[in-house]
Amino acid sequence: MSDNTVPTLSGIYRYPIKSSAGQALGEARVTAEGLAGDRRFMLARPDGSFVTARRYPGLQRVFARFDGEQLAVYHDDHVALVEPRSAFAGQPFETRLWADAFPAWTTTIRLDAWFSRIVGEPVHLLWLGERSNRYRDRIGTAVSFADGYPLLLTTQASLADLNARTDGSHVMAQFRPNIVVSGNHAFAEDGWQRIRIGEVVFRVAKPCGRCVMITVDPARGERRADGEPMRTLARYRKDADNEVCFGQNLVVETAGMLVVGQPVEILE
Known part of the structure; x- marks a missing residue:
């Protein structure tokens, strides 16, 4: 080179x-x-602890599209699901991501059930919202x-x-x-x-x-x-x-x- x-x-x-x-x-x-639309959703257990492909690598086979108005999720082994943002419950939900504790927002019962079937345990799909409540003092900015x-x-x-x-x-x-x-x-x-x-x-x-x-x-x-x-x-x-x-x-x-x-x- x-x-x-x-x-x-x-x-x-x-x-x-x-x-x-x-x-x-x-x-x-x-x-x-960060990048617009990047990691604005996350799975969490009922106690607020986060869920990722570290434990459930099959999550990497989930394809998602969110245009601001509706969220579509796809997986080869599950029927696709499309939920409008207007259906999101939007209730505050305290979650934790590593050392950060902050509120995110609930989405829908159908999305929760869809992802619970994929990972095999009860989870909620959380939305970060238009602006993140997760502020990191270490870098001086909110993050996704x-x-x-x-x-x-x-x-x-x-x-x-x-x-x-x-x-x-x-x-x-x-x-x-x-x-x-x-x-x-x-x-x-x-x-x-x-x-x-x-x-x-x-x-x-x-x-x-x-x-x-x-x-x-x-x-x-x-x-x-x-x-x-x-x-x-x-x-x-x-x-x-x-x-x-x-x-x-x-x-x-x-x-x-x-x-x-x-x-x-x-x-x-």
């Missing part, structure tokens, strides 16, 4: 429901809370139901490097990024501090520590028996805190529109 190659935004992905399948976009609006930061960036070169060290079968969907960049050297993103894509400026907050989620085959909704790519990444991508890292968490400094194909300018 030539040193003169300009990094380019090659992919934009959102996940309407936390742990659901990704939706590829040609363009997207970015706000301080994402794990901790508004957006996640990965690069094609880093995935290619990983595949060269394993059986070559890993796909970017395993890492669930919002932004994918091409045209850089492998793990060049480790040295980025601030970047601009189009009119949007991001602060690169910290590397993303990975968990068992990256071992899930998103097409089958099952964990790989060989524990990859975590096993390989653990050999060369551990940080000082012993976390296995792949990708970078982003905080939004200047909101705006992203369009696939835009150049990525490294500001710092």
